[in-house]
Amino acid sequence: xxxxxxxxxxxxxxxxxxxxxxxxxxxxxxxxxxxxxxxxxxxxxxxxxxxxxxxxxxxxxxxxxxxxxxxxxxxxxxxxxxxxxxxxxxxx
Amino acid sequence: xxxxxxxxxxxxxxxxxxxxxxxxxxxxxxxxxxxxxxxxxxxxxxxxxxxxxxxxxxxxxxxxxxxxxxxxxxxxxxxxxxxxxxxxxxxx
Numbered sequence: 001x002x003x004x005x006x007x008x009x010x011x012x013x014x015x016x017x018x019x020x021x022x023x024x025x026x027x028x029x030x031x032x033x034x035x036x037x038x039x040x041x042x043x044x045x046x047x048x049x050x051x052x053x054x055x056x057x058x059x060x061x062x063x064x065x066x067x068x069x070x071x072x073x074x075x076x077x078x079x080x081x082x083x084x085x086x087x088x089x090x091x092x
Numbered sequence: 093x094x095x096x097x098x099x100x101x102x103x104x105x106x107x108x109x110x111x112x113x114x115x116x117x118x119x120x121x122x123x124x125x126x127x128x129x130x131x132x133x134x135x136x137x138x139x140x141x142x143x144x145x146x147x148x149x150x151x152x153x154x155x156x157x158x159x160x161x162x163x164x165x166x167x168x169x170x171x172x173x174x175x176x177x178x179x180x181x182x183x184x
Contacts, residue, residue, distance in 0.1 A: 035147050039138045046131045055127050060150040 003076030012082040019085055025057070025068040026081045030092060032063045041065060044091050052087070054080050095168030104174040111177055117149070117160040118173045122184060124155045133157060136183050144179070146172045 004012065013019065019028045032038040042058060042065055049055045057068035067088060069081040096104065105111065111120045124130040134150060134157055141147045149160035159180060161173040 035138070036142060039135070043131070043135070046127070050128060055154050058150075058152040060152075062147050 001071065001074055001078045001080060003071065003074040003078055004082075009077050012079075016082070016085055016089070018089075021077075022068070024076065025070045026077055026085055027066060027068045028085065028088070029064055029066040032065070035060075035062050038063050038065050041091065045088055048087055048091070049084065052080070052084055054084050056084065056088075093163065093166055093170045093172060095163065095166040095170055096174075101169050104171075108174070108177055108181070110181075113169075114160070116168065117162045118169055118177055119158060119160045120177065120180070121156055121158040124157070127152075127154050130155050130157050133183065137180055140179055140183070141176065144172070144176055146176050148176065148180075 009021070013021065013026075019026055021027070030038075030041060032041060038060060042060060045056065045058070045067065054071075059066040059068070069084055070076065071078040071080055101113070105113065105118075111118055113119070122130075122133060124133060130152060134152060137148065137150070137159065146161075146163075151158040151160070161176055162168070163170040163172055
């Protein structure tokens, strides 16, 4: 799977809300009521990630969870990253 | 709960294996066979953290999990951090 061009990245990014590019990763931070709610969401995303065979970086800070997506094998962002981002958004 | 002195931190740190101080946090990174095993461990630690009322920073990178402990209210490391580190080690 090839990395998307900058133009394609911009195009796909414009279809998402609350996601941004940081250091080459597609990222979004979610805030929950507490740690338990944050962990519950992380587990739902983890199940999806396993099914997709594509695993986001996950940073948990009590009630905040940051996901970071990039396709290491492609050396950049691919449709897999944007597709997983959309799927994560649908869980929220 | 007061922050431990540097001498007390050094003393407690010497009783732990594989933990280190990084940017004022007590940290350890665990490596597992895969993402599923990493998530399983994270969930066991999360349960302990809830019971202790003390929540580590958790960074998940596929099969690697980094825990970071500090007591924000105390502005440093306390016995709560070292106690939770010991408990996490017993899970592994």
